[in-house]
Amino acid sequence: MYVGIDIGGTNIKAVLTNREGEIYSAKSTGTGKTIKEIDDTIVDIISEFMSAFSDRGTVQAVGIGAAGSIDGNKGIIITSPNIQAWKNYPLARNLERRLGIRVFLENDATVAVMGEWWQGHGRKFRNWIMLTLGTGIGGGAVIDNKLYTGQSGSSMEFGHISIDYRGKKCKCGSIGCLEQYASASALARNAQSLLRKYPASALNLRPKGEPVTSKLVYEAAMKKDELAVHAIEEISFYLGVGIANLVNIFNPEAVILGGGLSKAHRMIFPIVKKVVAERALPGLKDNVKYLAVKTQDKIPALGAAKVAIDSLGL
Numbered sequence: 001m002y003v004g005i006d007i008g009g010t011n012i013k014a015v016l017t018n019r020e021g022e023i024y025s026a027k028s029t030g031t032g033k034t035i036k037e038i039d040d041t042i043v044d045i046i047s048e049f050m051s052a053f054s055d056r057g058t059v060q061a062v063g064i065g066a067a068g069s070i071d072g073n074k075g076i077i078i079t080s081p082n083i084q085a086w087k088n089y090p091l092a093r094n095l096e097r098r099l100g101i102r103v104f105l106e107n108d109a110t111v112a113v114m115g116e117w118w119q120g121h122g123r124k125f126r127n128w129i130m131l132t133l134g135t136g137i138g139g140g141a142v143i144d145n146k147l148y149t150g151q152s153g154s155s156m157e158f159g160h161i162s163i164d165y166r167g168k169k170c171k172c173g174s175i176g177c178l179e180q181y182a183s184a185s186a187l188a189r190n191a192q193s194l195l196r197k198y199p200a201s202a203l204n205l206r207p208k209g210e211p212v213t214s215k216l217v218y219e220a221a222m223k224k225d226e227l228a229v230h231a232i233e234e235i236s237f238y239l240g241v242g243i244a245n246l247v248n249i250f251n252p253e254a255v256i257l258g259g260g261l262s263k264a265h266r267m268i269f270p271i272v273k274k275v276v277a278e279r280a281l282p283g284l285k286d287n288v289k290y291l292a293v294k295t296q297d298k299i300p301a302l303g304a305a306k307v308a309i310d311s312l313g314l
Contacts, residue, residue: 001057003046004115004305005064006108007031009083009135010260012041015301016049016059019309021119024053026298035085043098061102063308064091065111065300067136075105081136081171104311108300109138109156110149112258112293115303117142121256121291128254129246131158132300133239133261137179141250159183163241181238184214184261191217191231198227218264229267236268240275247280247288258293258300265292 001024006013008031016025027045032038042064050059068080075092092103106114113130116122122130126145132138137159141148149155159179160172167176180186192212195204202220203212220228243255257265269290276285293299 001059002305002308003062004301006300007066013301014045017305061308061312063104063304065106065108065304067108070107072106104308106307109140111303112300113140114306115299118306125253127252129250129252130256133259135185137183178242182235187214187235188212194227201227232267236271240272244276244279247285251284254289256291262292
């Protein structure tokens with residue numbers, strides 16, 4: 001058996017699977033705020049899996065996907081935009097010490113692509129790109145049926161394409177990064193800024209003190225709330241600008257959306273397609289398929305498990 005862990009800025013998602021990708025169990029829980037809380041949560045999840053499924057054998061290895069700059073060879077998180085406590089943190093080594101199991105570390109967007117390539121839409125194409133829309137925006141590319149990760153394994157930071165050189169300051173230190181305009185966090189901020197302009201919006205009726213989240217905006221948009229629909233349309237436009245750039249670079253067969261915000265793909269894709277049609281080059285934008293991950297709550301964790309399977313090499 002193998003465990004895959006996807007550590008997001010909001011939630012930690014895990015799966016227990018075999019070499020064929022059959023999921024025995026899945027779990028999701030909140031991401032802690034401290035290093036100790038995160039480590040303890042991961043250990044607890046794996047221990048729970050091992051106890052509940054001991055009759056199926058032992059856990060051979062653990063794969064982890066985490067946001068930020070990763071040194072996979074050393075199992076170190078160099079820095080993470082969403083979990084500030086991680087600075088040159090040897091996550092894999094520390095967990096191996098506690099669990100007595102091999103632990104392999106990879107960038108969270110890379111494991112999402114790996115999962116989609118292994119068990120999702122990605123199986124159908126040789127050349128495709130994926131954007132993960134969550135707290136930030138990650139990404140990945142499969143080129144000629146090979147996952148491209150660059151010289152250090154941390155390429156395809158699609159969220160940090162600058163779409164406005166005079167734009168918003170990003171956590172990464174740059175200006176006008178795509179994730180400042182088209183991520184789930186950007187959607188929540190955008191909706192928050194519109195509350196006074198749309199006093200009749202259902203978002204103004206939320207309990208006092210409850211923050212505006214991308215989930216609340218999506219749920220309101222599904223009910224045709226004017227503010228929520230406008231907010232999603234705006235982030236979809238910016239996403240389209242970013243994807244038009246990527247289509248010009250990669251000429252992909254498919255663009256696949258993952259991450260929590262991909263649940264809104266039916267509202268997002270029509271605008272993205274329109275922007276790409278207007279901005280990308282003829283011959284590059286043609287015949288591109290736009291798809292969303294079907295099982296977003298499991299695919300990235302499955303990809304992390306696949307990383308462990310391949311790295312162990314059994």
